[in-house]
Amino acid sequence: xxxxxxxxxxxxxxxxxxxxxxxxxxxxxxxxxxxxxxxxxxxxxxxxxxxxxxxxxxxxxxxxxxxxxxxxxxxxxxxxxxxxxxxxxxxxxxxxxxxxxxxxxxxxxxxxxxxxxxxxxxxxxxxxxxxxxxxxxxxxxxxxxxxxxxxxxxxxxxxxxxxxxxxxxxxxxxxxxxxxxxxxxxxxxxxxxxxxxxxxxxxxxxxxxxxxxxxxxxxxxxxxxxxxxxxxxxxxxxxxxxxxxxxxxxxxxxxxxxxxxxxxxxxxxxxxxxxxxxxxxxxxxxxxxxxxxxxxxxxxxxxxxxxxxxxxxxxxxxxxxxxxxxxxxxxxxxxxxxxxxxxxxxxxxxxxxxxxxxxxxxxxxxxxxxxxxxxxxxxxxxxxxxxxxxxxxxxxxxxxxxxxxxxxxxxxxxxxxxxxxxxxxxxxxxxxxxxxxxxxxxxxxxxxxxxxxxxxxxxxxxxxxxxxxxxxxxxxxxxxxxxxxxxxxxxxxxxxxxxxxxxxxxxxxxxxxxxxxxxxxxxxxxxxx
Amino acid sequence: xxxxxxxxxxxxxxxxxxxxxxxxxxxxxxxxxxxxxxxxxxxxxxxxxxxxxxxxxxxxxxxxxxxxxxxxxxxxxxxxxxxxxxxxxxxxxxxxxxxxxxxxxxxxxxxxxxxxxxxxxxxxxxxxxxxxxxxxxxxxxxxxxxxxxxxxxxxxxxxxxxxxxxxxxxxxxxxxxxxxxxxxxxxxxxxxxxxxxxxxxxxxxxxxxxxxxxxxxxxxxxxxxxxxxxxxxxxxxxxxxxxxxxxxxxxxxxxxxxxxxxxxxxxxxxxxxxxxxxxxxxxxxxxxxxxxxxxxxxxxxxxxxxxxxxxxxxxxxxxxxx
Numbered sequence: 001x002x003x004x005x006x007x008x009x010x011x012x013x014x015x016x017x018x019x020x021x022x023x024x025x026x027x028x029x030x031x032x033x034x035x036x037x038x039x040x041x042x043x044x045x046x047x048x049x050x051x052x053x054x055x056x057x058x059x060x061x062x063x064x065x066x067x068x069x070x071x072x073x074x075x076x077x078x079x080x081x082x083x084x085x086x087x088x089x090x091x092x093x094x095x096x097x098x099x100x101x102x103x104x105x106x107x108x109x110x111x112x113x114x115x116x117x118x119x120x121x122x123x124x125x126x127x128x129x130x131x132x133x134x135x136x137x138x139x140x141x142x143x144x145x146x147x148x149x150x151x152x153x154x155x156x157x158x159x160x161x162x163x164x165x166x167x168x169x170x171x172x173x174x175x176x177x178x179x180x181x182x183x184x185x186x187x188x189x190x191x192x193x194x195x196x197x198x199x200x201x202x203x204x205x206x207x208x209x210x211x212x213x214x215x216x217x218x219x220x221x222x223x224x225x226x227x228x229x230x231x232x233x234x235x236x237x238x239x240x241x242x243x244x245x246x247x248x249x250x251x252x253x254x255x256x257x258x259x260x261x262x263x264x265x266x267x268x269x270x271x272x273x274x275x276x277x278x279x280x281x282x283x284x285x286x287x288x289x290x291x292x293x294x295x296x297x298x299x300x301x302x303x304x305x306x307x308x309x310x311x312x313x314x315x316x317x318x319x320x321x322x323x324x325x326x327x328x329x330x331x332x333x334x335x336x337x338x339x340x341x342x343x344x345x346x347x348x349x350x351x352x353x354x355x356x357x358x359x360x361x362x363x364x365x366x367x368x369x370x371x372x373x374x375x376x377x378x379x380x381x382x383x384x385x386x387x388x389x390x391x392x393x394x395x396x397x398x399x400x401x402x403x404x405x406x407x408x409x410x411x412x413x414x415x416x417x418x419x420x421x422x423x424x425x426x427x428x429x430x431x432x433x434x435x436x437x438x439x440x441x442x443x444x445x446x447x448x449x450x451x452x453x454x455x456x457x458x459x460x461x462x463x464x465x466x467x468x469x470x471x472x473x474x475x476x477x478x479x480x481x482x483x484x485x486x487x488x489x490x491x492x493x494x495x496x497x498x499x500x501x502x503x504x505x506x507x508x509x510x511x512x513x514x515x516x517x518x519x520x521x522x523x524x525x526x527x528x529x
Numbered sequence: 530x531x532x533x534x535x536x537x538x539x540x541x542x543x544x545x546x547x548x549x550x551x552x553x554x555x556x557x558x559x560x561x562x563x564x565x566x567x568x569x570x571x572x573x574x575x576x577x578x579x580x581x582x583x584x585x586x587x588x589x590x591x592x593x594x595x596x597x598x599x600x601x602x603x604x605x606x607x608x609x610x611x612x613x614x615x616x617x618x619x620x621x622x623x624x625x626x627x628x629x630x631x632x633x634x635x636x637x638x639x640x641x642x643x644x645x646x647x648x649x650x651x652x653x654x655x656x657x658x659x660x661x662x663x664x665x666x667x668x669x670x671x672x673x674x675x676x677x678x679x680x681x682x683x684x685x686x687x688x689x690x691x692x693x694x695x696x697x698x699x700x701x702x703x704x705x706x707x708x709x710x711x712x713x714x715x716x717x718x719x720x721x722x723x724x725x726x727x728x729x730x731x732x733x734x735x736x737x738x739x740x741x742x743x744x745x746x747x748x749x750x751x752x753x754x755x756x757x758x759x760x761x762x763x764x765x766x767x768x769x770x771x772x773x774x775x776x777x778x779x780x781x782x783x784x785x786x787x788x789x790x791x792x793x794x795x796x797x798x799x800x801x802x803x804x805x806x807x808x809x810x811x812x813x814x815x816x817x818x819x820x821x822x823x824x825x826x827x828x829x830x831x832x833x834x835x836x837x838x839x840x841x842x843x844x845x846x847x848x849x850x851x
Contacts, residue, residue: 217800249791
């Protein structure tokens with residue numbers, strides 16, 4: 001028994017010591033000016049040309065710069081463009097020649113100069129198969145946004161500070177296509193590309209307001225202010241992105257003061273956060289649309305009336321109010337907020353369960369059982385369960401098949417097999433062209449993302465005209481016509497809600513602007529102790 | 530004795546080989562196209578084919594395994610597909626972090642479990658015994674995820690005594706005290722089921738030993754209870770407890786995934802979870818192999834320890850009479 005006594009005294013002493021250290025050692029205070037952001041998942045690689053995803057774009061936005069970028073230090077939309085590495089730019093009247101006048105005296109984080117050759121070198125990485133630094137993955141990514149040899153005729157370094165890009169076909173929104181997340185048309189240091197090759201992601205080297213310090217996979221990405229930045233210097237000394245996938249853990253770390261900012265706070269807890277004194281920001285112009293794709297090849301959904309009925313059966317107001325707690329509004333068309341083509345007043349199908357029942361009866365589909373595939377978003381699939389309940393009310397039973405994100409993408413990319421009726425996605429871009437890029441007849445998988453196998457040649461014509469229109473107002477009208485045509489005659493989608501991208505801040509966080517994108521500019525953010 | 534260890538080491542080799550085959554096949558037979566992880570969702574079929582050839586995924590499985598195993602023998606676990614960095618460089622530090630957590634949890638579990646088991650055995654069928662054993666049942670069946678969140682709520686959010694997440698403070702963290710502060714909650718959380726098992730095993734083996742004739746003889750001779758427990762019972766009860774303790778440490782190394790997720794502890798479990806979700810096959814393979822190797826080696830160590838503790842097995846191994 002002496003052993004037991006000795007052990008218990010050792011244990012007692014050890015425990016007392018642990019508690020004593022915990023009480024006497026106060027939590028280390030955050031260094032002045034270090035902003036710690038809680039990410040809801042791990043970001044993709046920090047090589048912008050082979051990177052895909054909002055989180056990686058968000059981090060890369062702080063490190064790298066493009067020739068032209070979207071202005072994010074505003075909440076307003078449609079988004080405005082600002083010159084980053086290009087001081088100014090000209091677009092030919094026919095939208096085929098883009099001439100960029102580059103900023104002088106800019107240096108990459110590795111000290112090498114930025115110039116027209118650097119721009120050309122970056123384009124060659126995915127356009128020129130003979131270039132030593134050509135990257136097939138990058139070529140694959142860029143091909144789908146029209147940054148491919150079929151779309152781009154030439155990229156020339158006219159002189160040290162001028163670059164000219166010539167397209168084969170007119171495109172009034174070609175610039176914005178490169179400002180999205182998948183991939184990201186950022187200008188990377190050519191020296192870094194040469195030195196690190198495929199390991200560039202471990203040594204991100206751009207010209208932006210923050211420099212890369214380190215990345216600990218699954219833990220954090222750390223950036224430090226670039227004191228040699230050509231423009232207005234960043235306010236914070238450091239930015240640390242922590243990857244906290246578990247929502248409960250992320251919320252606990254936020255409340256414990258271990259992170260200052262979180263995106264996507266758990267919806268059910270937003271009201272509590274406000275009561276506890278935290279600041280919740282949102283942006284009603286965020287280009288974020290959550291929608292269902294409805295398989296036009298599914299035996300029951302082949303009949304357009306069934307797809308119309310699904311649209312009518314869903315109570316979008318209820319979803320926005322009760323599930324998303326007002327941090328979203330109903331979506332009735334596929335043109336997301338934040339673009340020049342978005343029409344906030346457009347309504348394709350109002351909530352009308354009785355009308356839906358009548359349509360289903362007319363289509364001879366009064367009692368259906370269909371399959372609904374969905375990815376895990378970390379929100380407990382609340383919206384999908386709501387939709388399942390709504391569809392049940394009109395006689396459609398749905399089987400929810402939840403998958404991990406990458407497994408889901410593997411099923412999403414090749415298009416829905418005939419026995420899958422519905423899947424969902426959250427998407428939306430700065431340019432309405434993503435709908436055109438995605439849902440043309442020639443974009444059936446594997447040549448694109450038209451995974452509901454939709455085809456309407458008339459809509460394709462409108463898309464083509466919209467892309468070539470000289471004037472964006474005219475383009476907006478054409479996009480709206482195409483959207484109405486698709487939604488009202490033969491809808492392969494059920495748009496559900498426009499998300500407001502809530503971001504929760506500690507009261508000490510200053511200077512944050514919830515801009516009209518799915519990522520944010522952190523150069524003006526700082527901590528006021 | 531060294532010969533015994535050597536022989537046991539040789540018996541471990543086929544186990545590790547089997548594990549490597551299993552790990553290799555498990556991820557290769559999983560559904561889905563692995564090249565989509567590498568080339569992104571928008572890659573053309575040509576780009577995917579090129580990647581497939583580059584990685585040797587077009588070769589027969591046996592050839593792929595041979596190449597992979599050959600690299601393993603050289604200590605090359607491959608390159609992470611998601612992070613584009615060496616798997617071993619990524620996984621080893623995480624494994625050490627997990628080892629810190631698992632060893633602390635195991636230590637805590639052993640001490641609590643061992644004491645509770647002896648305590649209960651010495652007072653068998655009493656109210657104290659029932660309370661202690663009831664407690665181990667509750668401890669053993671408490672969901673760790675839930676318990677972790679409750680502890681975070683109390684100690685990190687309500688009383689602000691301990692940090693909620695991470696292994697060190699993100700800003701200017703590091704150092705022994707900082708790690709210790711971060712370690713307490715996850716270690717206590719993950720120790721509970723193992724502590725319960727050690728307690729129940731200790732009690733059961735102690736009761737069995739206490740029922741032996743030589744103990745009765747000692748009692749009849751008037752030897753005090755404490756002396757009986759310490760001198761005669763405990764030592765004979767140790768081997769099964771050590772075996773269970775070894776296995777529990779192995780389980781902890783691979784099984785603290787939930788605790789690592791709740792506390793954002795940068796361990797191998799957390800990494801494994803992220804790698805499975807991200808279909809990062811080389812990292813999954815490296816992490817599982819490391820955990821399996823640790824499990825096997827810890828059990829080997831427990832066996833060797835048992836030989837030292839148990840005079841009869843020691844005699845069998847060394848050939849000397851105790």
